[in-house]
Amino acid sequence: MVDGGPDSTPDSKKAPQKTRRAGPKVRTGCKTCKTRRVKCDEAKPECSRCLRSGYSCDGYATPRRQENLLLPRSYEASSTERAVVVQFPRTGVYIQPSSSPHFDTDMERQHFMIFQTQTAPELTGYFDSTVWNRKVLQACHDQEYARHAVVALGAVWKAQHISQTPPNQLPLNLGSNPDARALYAFALKSYGKAIQLMRDITNQEDPDRLRNTLMSSLLTTCFESYIGNQELALSQAEYGVDVLLDWGDECQKTPVDDWTSMKRLEHRSTFLDDDIVGAFARMDFQVMTFRDRSRAKYRTKAFPMIPALFTSINEARLYWDLIIRRVFIWHAVAHPQGSLTLDFADVNYELATEGTSPAQRALEELRDFKKVTQDWYQAFLPIFERTRGCPGTKDHLGATSLMIRYLPARFKLASDLRDYYRLIELAREILEADRRGIPGKAIFTFETTVVVGLLIVATSALEIEVRRQAIALLVKYPRREGLVDSMMVVRVATWMMQQEESEVVDGMIPEASKLQIVKNDFDLKERKAVLHCSKGKGNLLPPVTLWW
Secondary structure, eight states, X not given: OOOOOTTOEEGGGSOOOOOOOXXXXXXXXXXXXXXXXXXXXXXXXXXXXXXXXXXXXXXXXXXOOOOXXXXXXXXXXXXXXXXXXXXXXXXXOOOOOOSXXXXXXXXXXXXXHHIIIIIHHHHHTTSOOSIIIIIHHHHHHHOHHHHHHHHHHHHHHHHHHHOOOOTTOOTTOOTTOHHHHHHHHHHHHHHHHHHHHXXXXXXXXXXXXXXXXXXXXXHHHHHHHHTTOHHHHHHHHHHHHHHHHHHHHTTOOSOOOHHHHHHHHHHTOSSXXXXXXXXXXXXXXXXXXXXXXXXXXXXXXXXXXXXXXXXXXXXXXXXXXXXXXXXXXXXXXXXXXXXXXXXXXXXXXXXXXXXXXXXXXXXXXXXXXXXXXXXXXHHHHHHHHHHTTSTTSHHHHHHHHXXXXXXXXXXXXXXXXXXXXXXXXXXHXXXXXXXXXXXXXXXXXXXXXXXXXXXXXXHHOSBHHHHHXXXXXXXXXXXXXXXXXXXXXXXXXXXXXXXXXXXXXXTBOXXXXXXXXXXXXXXXXXXXXXXXXXXXTTEEOOOEEEEO
């Protein structure tokens, strides 16, 4: 249990936060900083930012005429120079990989194999997805950037696993282990090669440009997440998601539900399928949660129509992704200040439509959400119950993780103490059955499931004992899911519980005393979180800084 301690200090005691002065974008930085999409200090012959970060600075490009690039949504063109929207033609050509990837050294080959046999299965998780163990590996056969990125991921995975650092430390903090530090340096070098090649290939006009842009976004998001660079990870994820959504919007002539929209999008490219679209949908969850919650541009048309029964766990997962994505975008618009609440109330007046008030619109959204979640549960329940008879299998763990994602939605619709206990038991099943989840040994996964579920229990349940059980599981099985560190969750949940415990009655926290997270600004590398909470009916509390 972590105590409040002297490190929980109100922000009001700190110096006023500096704000960034607006100004024109500088496009004369080094090639490496441009590819990483960070500000370059333009030092010559090598920029200081690259040297400080451990990257190899690839120098400065010779000035040339501006190309028609597929640019991020944040790009601001002048009145005389407008961004060109690139039309991606549908291609029916499948990639025919070479017999084997080419490697310059045995070390590259070795860490490619580590990615293939160790890292890719971990990133794939409990679902039958083709993203990491097929599509990424296929790209390595004909794209050098993918090969270098995969080698980098294999090397950083190996560095983490041979290091003797305490559990749940980022791979960047490898202590004094010389082998781990050498591997990490090799990973950074390989990653530097990858991002330079990505910049070159995504500027090319060819039918594979969409594939290369999305693959680059996926690989860079994964690597930056792995080493704890959350801002760069979120930037890369947001860029890839925006490219996919902008490209898909071009073919949406009439309003349709999200399922129909997704199928139309997949029809336009042989590279896109349920697995790729689902991967970017889940990346978008992290963008909306931790960074950019103003996604009104991509407001969805309607909840998907749920079939009577799902045919597979993967199908159930994809439908749930679409449901939650609509909820996330709703709350991004309804709570523009960044509140993480899932309450359908206190909405933004932008949500009003002709003939409806904001309050009425919120009630309609709540009604639709309740129906679609009930339909999803009924369609998924037969699959879930069938997998209970084969514990420890991939299907069992996949179905269990989906139920963990579903239960918090039920908390909001009809809070039942049994559902909180059920989520804890399901989380324990995954953590104990996960062959990587050795007690005390930290692991990394790319998607958020167990930690977020336990976070919700540990910060929203009214019964203190339920919260303590959730926190105890996170302490016993440290892990990082995407950008969510279980030790950060432990620190935040413990601090919140300590603030509420003084008003506990018969082991229960009164609603008027309950804290709710409004915003959490965190830094994985510094292991610091600036927490903004409200109490009771929305009374904002001074922010506090927590360390873990």
